[in-house]
Amino acid sequence: MVTLKDIAAEAGVSVMTVSRVVNGQFSKVSESNIKKIQSIIEKRGYVPSLSARSLSSHASRIIAVILQGDASAMEYPYNAVLVGQICYMIQDNNYSPMLYYANDYKDITRRLRSWYVEGAVFLGMFDSNLRQIQADNQIPLVFIDSYSSVRQITNVGIDDYKGGELAARYLIEKGHHRVAFVGGYSQVSGVVRQRLNGFRHALEQEGFPLTEECILSDVPEAEVLKKLCHGSEPVTAFFAPADVNALQLIGQLDGLGLRVPEDCSVIGFDDLFFAQYTSPSLTTIRQDIHRKAQIAVDLLFRHIGDPGAPAENITLDVQLVERSSVCDLHEKR
Amino acid sequence: MVTLKDIAAEAGVSVMTVSRVVNGQFSKVSESNIKKIQSIIEKRGYVPSLSARSLSSHASRIIAVILQGDASAMEYPYNAVLVGQICYMIQDNNYSPMLYYANDYKDITRRLRSWYVEGAVFLGMFDSNLRQIQADNQIPLVFIDSYSSVRQITNVGIDDYKGGELAARYLIEKGHHRVAFVGGYSQVSGVVRQRLNGFRHALEQEGFPLTEECILSDVPEAEVLKKLCHGSEPVTAFFAPADVNALQLIGQLDGLGLRVPEDCSVIGFDDLFFAQYTSPSLTTIRQDIHRKAQIAVDLLFRHIGDPGAPAENITLDVQLVERSSVCDLHEKR
DNA sequence: GGCGATATCTTTCAGGGTTACCATTTGATT
DNA sequence: AATCAAATGGTAACCCTGAAAGATATCGCC
Numbered sequence: 001m002v003t004l005k006d007i008a009a010e011a012g013v014s015v016m017t018v019s020r021v022v023n024g025q026f027s028k029v030s031e032s033n034i035k036k037i038q039s040i041i042e043k044r045g046y047v048p049s050l051s052a053r054s055l056s057s058h059a060s061r062i063i064a065v066i067l068q069g070d071a072s073a074m075e076y077p078y079n080a081v082l083v084g085q086i087c088y089m090i091q092d093n094n095y096s097p098m099l100y101y102a103n104d105y106k107d108i109t110r111r112l113r114s115w116y117v118e119g120a121v122f123l124g125m126f127d128s129n130l131r132q133i134q135a136d137n138q139i140p141l142v143f144i145d146s147y148s149s150v151r152q153i154t155n156v157g158i159d160d161y162k163g164g165e166l167a168a169r170y171l172i173e174k175g176h177h178r179v180a181f182v183g184g185y186s187q188v189s190g191v192v193r194q195r196l197n198g199f200r201h202a203l204e205q206e207g208f209p210l211t212e213e214c215i216l217s218d219v220p221e222a223e224v225l226k227k228l229c230h231g232s233e234p235v236t237a238f239f240a241p242a243d244v245n246a247l248q249l250i251g252q253l254d255g256l257g258l259r260v261p262e263d264c265s266v267i268g269f270d271d272l273f274f275a276q277y278t279s280p281s282l283t284t285i286r287q288d289i290h291r292k293a294q295i296a297v298d299l300l301f302r303h304i305g306d307p308g309a310p311a312e313n314i315t316l317d318v319q320l321v322e323r324s325s326v327c328d329l330h331e332k333r
Numbered sequence: 334m335v336t337l338k339d340i341a342a343e344a345g346v347s348v349m350t351v352s353r354v355v356n357g358q359f360s361k362v363s364e365s366n367i368k369k370i371q372s373i374i375e376k377r378g379y380v381p382s383l384s385a386r387s388l389s390s391h392a393s394r395i396i397a398v399i400l401q402g403d404a405s406a407m408e409y410p411y412n413a414v415l416v417g418q419i420c421y422m423i424q425d426n427n428y429s430p431m432l433y434y435a436n437d438y439k440d441i442t443r444r445l446r447s448w449y450v451e452g453a454v455f456l457g458m459f460d461s462n463l464r465q466i467q468a469d470n471q472i473p474l475v476f477i478d479s480y481s482s483v484r485q486i487t488n489v490g491i492d493d494y495k496g497g498e499l500a501a502r503y504l505i506e507k508g509h510h511r512v513a514f515v516g517g518y519s520q521v522s523g524v525v526r527q528r529l530n531g532f533r534h535a536l537e538q539e540g541f542p543l544t545e546e547c548i549l550s551d552v553p554e555a556e557v558l559k560k561l562c563h564g565s566e567p568v569t570a571f572f573a574p575a576d577v578n579a580l581q582l583i584g585q586l587d588g589l590g591l592r593v594p595e596d597c598s599v600i601g602f603d604d605l606f607f608a609q610y611t612s613p614s615l616t617t618i619r620q621d622i623h624r625k626a627q628i629a630v631d632l633l634f635r636h637i638g639d640p641g642a643p644a645e646n647i648t649l650d651v652q653l654v655e656r657s658s659v660c661d662l663h664e665k666r
Numbered sequence: 667g668g669c670g671a672t673a674t675c676t677t678t679c680a681g682g683g684t685t686a687c688c689a690t691t692t693g694a695t696t
Numbered sequence: 697a698a699t700c701a702a703a704t705g706g707t708a709a710c711c712c713t714g715a716a717a718g719a720t721a722t723c724g725c726c
Contacts, residue, residue: 003683014705019685030703047446051393052683055384055710065432074417075606077410084407087432096444099398099420099432111429113380247610273408277580279612336711347677352713363675385711388682 002046010044011037022048060116063090063300066100066108068124073101076244077272078289079123082144085293086121093301105129109136119300122146124189140303142296147190152311154303156296160191163285163318164198167239167267170283170320172206175329176237176265179203180228181210183218183245195241195269219248226256229264237265237326243272243284250278250325261327271321281323292316335379343377344370355381393449396423396633399433399441401457406434409577410605411622412456415477418626419454426634438462442469452633455479457522473636475629480523485644487636489629493524496618496651497531500572500600503616503653505539508662509570509598512536513561514543516551516578528574528602552581559589562597570598570659576605576617583611583658594660604654614656625649 004022008015013033020029021037029037040046054060065086067073074080087097095118102108112120119140122133131150134141143155171179181196200210214235216224228235240246246268250260260266261280268275271286295314303309337355341348346366353362354370362370373379387393398419400406407413420430428451435441445453452473455466464483467474476488504512514529533543547568549557561568573579579601583593593599594613601608604619628647636642 001683005683015684016706017704020704023685028703033703047443049388049449049683050447051384051388051449052710053685055382055388055682055712056684056686058710060384062431071418071421074413074420075410077408077413080407080410080413080417084413085404087407088404088434091434096448097432098395099430101421101424110380114383115429116382116384247607251610274580274607274611277584278607278610338711348712349678349714350676353676356713361675366675382711385682386713388684389711389713391682 002044003049004046007037007040007044007046010040013037054116058116059118061095062098062115062117063095064098064100064108064112064117064120065090066102066120066122066124068102068122070101070103073124076242077274078242078244078270081272081289082123082293085290086297089293089297093297105133105136108133112137112139119304121296121300140300140307142300142303144292144296145189145191147194154299154311154313156292156299156314156316157191158287158292158316158318160194160318161198161201163269163287164195164200164239164241165202166198166285166318166320167195167269168199168202169206170322171237171239171265171267171326172203172208174237174265174326176326177208178214178233178235179208179210179237179239180214180216180235182216182220182238182240182249183242192241195239199239218245220252222252222256225252229253229256229258235264236329237267239267239269241269243268243270243275243282246282246284246325247274247278250280261325265326267326275321276323278325280325283323283326284321285318286321287318288316335377336382337379340370340373340377340379343373346370355379387449391449392451394428395431395448395450396428397431397433397441397445397450397453398423399435399453399455399457401435401455403434403436406457410607411575411577411603414605414622415456415626418623419630422626422630426630438466438469441466445470445472452637454629454633473633473640475633475636477625477629478522478524480527487632487644487646489625489632489647489649490524491620491625491649491651493527493651494531494534496602496620497528497533497572497574498535499531499618499651499653500528500602501532501535501539503655504570504572504598504600504659505536505541507570507598507659509659510541511547511566511568512541512543512570512572513547513549513568515549515553515571515573515582516575525574528572532572551578553585555585555589558585562586562589562591568597569662570600572600572602574602576601576603576608576615579615579617579658580607580611583613594658598659600659608654609656611658613658616656616659617654618651619654620651621649 004015004018008018011018017029017033018037021034026034065083067079067083074083090097100108100111117139122141122143123145130143130146130148130153134153141154143153145157146155181199203210238249240249246266250266253260253264258264268282268284271284275282275284299312337348337351341351344351350362350366351370354367359367398416400412400416407416416432423430433441433444450472455474455476456478463476463479463481463486467486474487476486478490479488514532536543571582573582579599583599586593586597591597601615601617604617608615608617632645
């Protein structure tokens with residue numbers, strides 16, 4: 001293992017001079033030494049020890065990416081794309097991303113402190129103890145998709161409420177008056193709640209309020225679905241607050257002999273890559289995941305560069321993508 | 334920031350004693366001191382500095398997970414699931430996963446060395462300079478899906494060749510005599526090549542050799558597809574070496590007015606979660622990604638625990654999952 | 667009961683590779 | 697000769713661990 005000292009010895013200068021060259025403080029070292037040292041570094045294959053560096057400077061160039069839940073969180077393509085994008089951009093900024101799964105915020109705090117982690121991005125539902133996380137870790141934090149009343153939190157999210165409204169209005173426009181809401185991707189997070197609220201609110205406004213029995217949990221029983229779709233006043237359309245749910249729902253409806261969109265319609269949320277390939281292709285509310293990641297990372301680095309920067313709460317827009325999983329009841333008649 | 338020293342001072346013992354307690358070497362510390370120290374640690378919220386620890390011990394408890402390609406690699410669900418699972422299990426072993434994207438193996442070497450990374454998992458097509466990577470980094474490495482002639486490499490893969498054979502035999506069994514191979518998920522990696530080889534070989538054996546024009550690149554032109562399916566001897570089935578390809582292919586065929594499976598059949602590979610939800614649901618070659626991840630991580634930790642452990646090359650089995658994207662030509666007639 | 671021997675704790679010392687801070691040298695400019 | 701800037705060096709952290717020596721308690725034995 002080659003160290004600064006070795007390089008210094010070989011170059012006949014002090015460690016300090018080598019350190020300056022390694023760290024690009026060229027203005028403080030003579031031209032000739034820079035060249036000599038660089039060539040020795042190259043020749044010997046010297047790589048700075050980041051452990052030593054971070055011990056000494058209290059800056060590790062590590063960013064933690066923290067995912068709520070367990071391994072299955074990455075099976076959800078939305079998270080995968082987001083994490084992938086975020087980690088890539090972290091690396092692009094010459095930092096190293098550490099990927100953590102967490103449920104317990106104490107554990108997070110431990111991990112963030114133990115390396116001198118310089119910043120963290122949180123994905124998922126840390127709504128409740130978010131303030132605590134912030135307080136316990138005196139480093140820049142960026143949350144994604146968090147709903148919290150706490151001020152002074154930097155968060156990047158989308159207009160989930162509007163997404164719900166869009167879905168409701170679209171379904172009504174297509175003549176669906178009795179509709180249902182199916183599930184959240186794991187628990188009822190703030191995100192799902194907002195989508196539901198927007199959905200519910202728009203329905204009310206349009207005069208078709210959502211009844212309680214039309215709000216279904218993640219994986220509704222076949223029985224329940226059947227009853228809803230076959231009653232005297234059958235549900236003709238479903239809003240799933242995630243494409244993955246929509247997909248599963250379509251599968252289930254299929255199993256009950258209900259064709260989508262002929263027999264009942266489904267609208268999703270996210271517009272994940274597979275949405276255009278499913279059959280029927282999914283009508284869904286689109287959000288720009290890449291942009292979300294980009295903004296989150298940009299904000300994080302801004303805060304790392306300038307710890308005094310004010311917290312920001314960014315809300316990105318969503319839009320409806322019309323495909324073929326919703327039928328027009330007007331045409332049908 | 335609380336340090337060992339602070340704890341030691343408060344407890345009235347030396348740093349070393351505290352260090353022992355922190356590191357669980359309880360047999361060397363008196364009962365009373367253990368309790369006292371632990372309570373002080375708890376009270377003060379002491380968290381060991383991993384930078385210092387790794388500097389001192391040359392062991393960072395970091396595992397690098399290295400993904401070939403760029404951010405888009407994580408959009409591919411196969412990679413996402415694998416990475417998710419691997420990182421989770423790394424964390425489970427009380428190590429920290431660092432996620433890197435890489436194309437250039439020199440960059441990897443740099444990064445692995447700069448932290449005292451204790452091991453690495455490589456996903457993707459590092460077939461060519463794999464030996465170099467191994468030589469440059471004197472730490473345990475586990476490759477996933479690598480095909481390399483180099484011995485002494487620990488690799489976990491699946492029987493891609495057999496997968497190709499299974500696909501071929503199944504299509505022939507269903508009466509498809511003129512078939513095509515469509516694409517690899519990005520470049521022609523060893524994995525895709527093996528799948529093709531197995532496919533080709535089985536076809537030959539059965540007396541229906543694969544002609545060159547029936548091996549199509551990733552995203553075949555609409556023109557090309559059209560010609561293949563409408564010629565005098567039309568292609569009736571496609572083998573896509575990845576479900577994602579299969580999905581795209583189905584979309585394209587759809588655009589050309591060719592229904593799957595009525596007009597032509599498609600068989601995929603991987604059995605990703607969406608395969609059962611697409612329409613038609615995908616007949617595909619299944620591999621167990623979770624198991625792959627599990628084995629890779631287990632092997633890695635075995636090698637970290639015992640650096641002398643011999644390299645292993647594990648090949649997992651695959652099987653065909655019959656769904657509805659392949660039609661039976663016998664029935665049709 | 668006092669001796670050394672053994673076992674059980676505990677401390678001291680010496681790094682590990684880097685950076686921050688301050689001090690020094692050098693050579694050129696007035 | 698005095699001044700100054702540029703280039704370089706020395707030293708003390710940073711926090712932890714490993715090895716080995718030091719201190720204390722435990723025990724059998726003459």
